[in-house]
Amino acid sequence: MSSTPAVLLGNQEPRVKLEPRRSPKFDDGDDACFLASRYGLTPDPWQALIIASWLGRRPDGRLAAGRCGLSVARQNGKNGILEIVELFKVVVLGRKILHTAHEVKTARKAFLRLKSFFENPRVWPELAALVAEIRQTNGQEAIVLTNGGSVEFVARSRGSARGFTVDDLVLDEAQELNEEQLEALRPTISSAPSGDSQVIMTGTPPPPNADGAPFKRMRAAGVKGQDGRLSWHEWSPGTMPDPEDRVALLEMAAQTNPALGYRLQMSVVEDELGDMSFAGFMRERCGAWDSQVMGGLVDVPTWLGLSVPAADAPTDGVQVFAVKFSPDGERVSAAVALRPDEGPVHVESFGVQTLADGVAQLVPWLAERWRQSAVILLDGKAGAGDMLGELRAAGVSARRVRLVTTDEAITAHAGMLRAINEGELTHLAQPGLDAQVQIAGKRKIGQAGGWGWQPVTPDGDVTALDAVTLARHGAATSKRKSAATATGSRGAVFA
DSSP states (O other), X not given: OOOOOSOOOOOSSOSEEEOOOOOTTOOHHHHHHXXXXXXXXXXXXXXXXXXXXXXXXXTTSSBSOSEEEEEOOTTSSXXXXXXXXXXXXXXXXXXXXXXXXXXXXXXXXXXXXXXXXXXXXXXXXXXXXXXXXXXXXXTOOEEEETTSOEEEEEEOOTTTTTTOOOSEEEEOSGGGOOHHHHHHHGGGGTTOTTSOOEEEEEEOOOOTTOOOHHHHHHHHHHHHTOOTTEEEEEOOOSSOOOTTOHHHHHHHHHHHOTTBTTTBOHHHHHHHHHXXXXXXXXXXXXXXXXXXXXXXXSOHHHHHTTBOOGGGSOOSSEEEEEEEEOTTSSEEEEEEEEEOSSSOEEEEEEEEEEGGGOOTTHHHHHHTTGGGOSEXXXXXXXXXXXXXXXXXXXXXOGGGEEEOOHHHHHHHHHHHHHHHHTTOEEEOOOHHHHHHHHTEEEEEETTTTEEEEEESSTTOOOHHHHHHXXXXXHHHHOOSOOSSOSTTOOSOSOO
C-alpha cells in the first residue's frame, strides 16, 4: 500500500514562466518586498519572483510588462502578491488602481486587508498620515492617499467600470472573467494618469461551468512564450500522474503548490485527495487546465491563440458551409469556413441544435445563401441524406451540395489538426466551440488508421468541432470560387 511521502515542500519555481526583459538599474520588486516586510508581510521566494517581474522596468523607466498573469491553485497566496504590489504602487509610486473581483465578498475582503495597513496610526503612523480618505460603503470601497495614489474595489458587473480612470486594472478571480466584463473594464486604463498602464489577472484554471475566455487567452499567449509585453507564471502539471497512484498525486501537489508545507498543510491536501474526483483534484489543487486533465488531442493554448476578434475576421474569399449530424442522431451543427486570397482559412461555428427541436429553419437558411458558397457539405447518417433531398427541392444546385465521403472525412480531420498545430487557421473566440476542442479525442474511422473527433468525457459533444472541421476542409480544397462575398452570410442559424 502506498504511503504519504515523509516531507514535501512546495516548488518555488513555476512550470511555465514568461517574463519581459527588464533593466537591472531598477529595483522596484526588491523595494516592494522590503516595504511590505516592514509591515509584517514578508513574501515567499515564489511571490518575490512574480513581484519582481510585474514591477520590472525597461531602461526608459516604463513598466516592462503591460499585462501580467498568474495561475496557481487556491490558498497559495495570490492575494498576498496583490497586497504587496498594490501597497507599493499607491504609497511609493502614487498610482491609481482599480481592483475587481467576481464576487462582492471577495472584493470587500481584499479592501479590508489592504485597509488594515492604513488605519492604525499608533502602529504605522507614516501610512496613516498618507490617508486622505477611506470609503467603506459596501460596493464603493476605496483608499485614497494624499500623494494621489488610490485603490478602489468593485465586484465586476456590466456597469461597474463607469466613472473610473486608473493606471492599473487588477482582475482577481480571472477564471470567472468574461469578454463583456473585460470590454467594459479595459477602457478604464486607456487614459492612465501615469501614461504607463498595466493589467493584472490572477486566478485558477477555469472549471467547466466558468467562462474565463480572457484568462484562457492570456494563458495561451503565456504558454506560447512569444509576447514580449506579457508576464505569465503558472504552476501546473507537466505530465499527468496515474489516478490510482496516491504518492505520485501528493508529489504532484508539491510541484504545483508553492505554499505547501508553509501556509498550506499536507493534511489538507490528503483530505482533498480523498474527497475530490481525479479531474477536480488536478484542477483545483494541482492547477491543471482541463485540456491537461482530460487528455484531449488538441493543444488548447495553441487553439486559443488562433482566435481573432470578429472585426478582424476575413469577409471575402472562398466560402463553404458544412452541416454535421452527430453519430447518435441527437444533435446537428452548422459551420462556415472562408479561405481569403491571403492568410489562413477562417472558421466559425453556428452552434448546436438538438434534432428533437427539428432543423426546419436550417434548410431555408442555407437555401438563401448557397450562391455565396462554393459548396455545402453534409455529413452524418442521422440526417444528411434527408437534408440533401430537402436542399435540392428548395432550389440548391446539385453541384453546390453533397455528402461527405469516408475518405474525405478522414482527410478533413487530419488536415484540421495539422492546421491548428501549424497556425494555419483562425477562428472566433466562441465558448461552445472552445469547450468542445478541450475534450476532443480520437475515434477510429475505417481500417487504414483514419480517425475523427470523439469526446473524451462521457457526456461530451464534438458536433460543432466536426462541422468546422468539414467546413475548413471544403474551403481549403475547393477550386470553385464563391459567387459572392461572405458579407452578410453569417449569423445565428438556430433560433
